[in-house]
Amino acid sequence: MQRTSALPCIVVALAFGAAARAQSVDRVVTRAGTLSGKVVATDAGEVQLEDRAGETKRVPIDQVREVQFGGEPQEVKAARSMLMRGRPADAVEELAKIQPGDLDGAEQILLDEVDYVRAAATARAALAAGADPREPGKVVADFLAKHPQSHHTYDMQELLGDLLARAGLPDKALAEYAKLAKGPPAFKVRAASARAAMLLEQQKFAEALAEFEAALRVDAADEAGAAQKRSAELGRARCLARLGKGDDAVGVVRALIQQADPEDATVLAGAYNTLGAAYRALPGREQDALIAFLTVDLVYNASPEEHAEALFNLVDLWDKASNPERAREARAMLESTYPRSQWTKRLAGAKS
Numbered sequence: 001m002q003r004t005s006a007l008p009c010i011v012v013a014l015a016f017g018a019a020a021r022a023q024s025v026d027r028v029v030t031r032a033g034t035l036s037g038k039v040v041a042t043d044a045g046e047v048q049l050e051d052r053a054g055e056t057k058r059v060p061i062d063q064v065r066e067v068q069f070g071g072e073p074q075e076v077k078a079a080r081s082m083l084m085r086g087r088p089a090d091a092v093e094e095l096a097k098i099q100p101g102d103l104d105g106a107e108q109i110l111l112d113e114v115d116y117v118r119a120a121a122t123a124r125a126a127l128a129a130g131a132d133p134r135e136p137g138k139v140v141a142d143f144l145a146k147h148p149q150s151h152h153t154y155d156m157q158e159l160l161g162d163l164l165a166r167a168g169l170p171d172k173a174l175a176e177y178a179k180l181a182k183g184p185p186a187f188k189v190r191a192a193s194a195r196a197a198m199l200l201e202q203q204k205f206a207e208a209l210a211e212f213e214a215a216l217r218v219d220a221a222d223e224a225g226a227a228q229k230r231s232a233e234l235g236r237a238r239c240l241a242r243l244g245k246g247d248d249a250v251g252v253v254r255a256l257i258q259q260a261d262p263e264d265a266t267v268l269a270g271a272y273n274t275l276g277a278a279y280r281a282l283p284g285r286e287q288d289a290l291i292a293f294l295t296v297d298l299v300y301n302a303s304p305e306e307h308a309e310a311l312f313n314l315v316d317l318w319d320k321a322s323n324p325e326r327a328r329e330a331r332a333m334l335e336s337t338y339p340r341s342q343w344t345k346r347l348a349g350a351k352s
Helices: 007-023 074-084 088-095 108-129 134-146 153-166 170-180 185-201 205-217 223-242 246-259 265-280 286-298 304-320 324-337 342-351
Strands: 026-030 034-043 046-050 056-060 064-068
Touching: 026 046, 034 056, 064 074, 074 088, 074 108, 088 108, 108 134, 108 153, 108 342, 134 153, 153 170, 153 185, 170 185, 185 205, 185 223, 205 223, 223 246, 223 265, 246 265, 265 286, 265 304, 286 304, 304 324, 304 342, 324 342
Parallel strands: none
Antiparallel strands: 026 034, 026 064, 034 046, 046 056
16 A cells, blocks of 8 residues: 655644635624724724725724734633633633643734733732732733733733733822723723722721712713723722711612613622621621622622632631531632632631
8 A cells, every 4th residue: 555645634733724814804892893894003092993895994982892803822712711700810721721832823913912811810819819919910011011002901901001000009009090091981981980999998988988979970871881880880889888878888789780681690790799888887787798799609600709708707707697507618619619719818817
């Protein structure tokens, strides 16, 4: 039997793979649906997509949920998805699986996307873990300097502000949030909410409340703006609770829950955690707080940070309800499922 060389087959396969990458389709996922074509340009304010007919569509940045590049390795796609779902540490690990040569021949816009996912995942993992924010801050600042036309610019400016705030540099943080406020209305809401969140972390509750209320007054009536205002409402409720207005806080959150999409697990997880915090600010309402945090634990547990917060509170609430076994279960789940979370570190600090 005549033996044939496998080399021609390998060459054909490699050529086909290169052609598939070249011909692959980019996708821009928006609030209204998904657009397919070729991403030809981006900047802070928009993504430009050329469709199959050669027509260029300009998608405003506040309508963009995600940009998927047709030639990207599966690890990049998976890591970005993890980042969007609040799993930054997992995203960092996923990117580490990329092999030398996986990005050979990739266009610069895809290489820039990999830089973004790596920088954002590294920084968000540090924030979630309560780690030293200085080195991740340098990584994010470096990304912004190298990629001034990225469609991730506003997100990264906000992230840099969060890192600077955590590092105890509020003036520099405010400067980054001011850049965010130059964007579309939804980003103006985010900028005000970011300033408020920094003040809330500093326990300046009255000042934080004023900033959250300023965010709610921004003229942003579209869907993107409405989504940001829901987050601002939750921040406002947390401030009210810390200012001794627990009943008002409960009313704010209950109204938001009633209006929320029952399928929006992210919003509802934050809402029930905030409701639990509001009940904990009221004397004799520990049982209501327990039910609120249990709702996150049992129903809306897809967001790691929200679930970790709920478990942290359940440890204490089960103890106060004279149910040490359930408290131990909540502690074990928090420590095993989210070992790098700031809530796990806080629990360890409280135990010691």
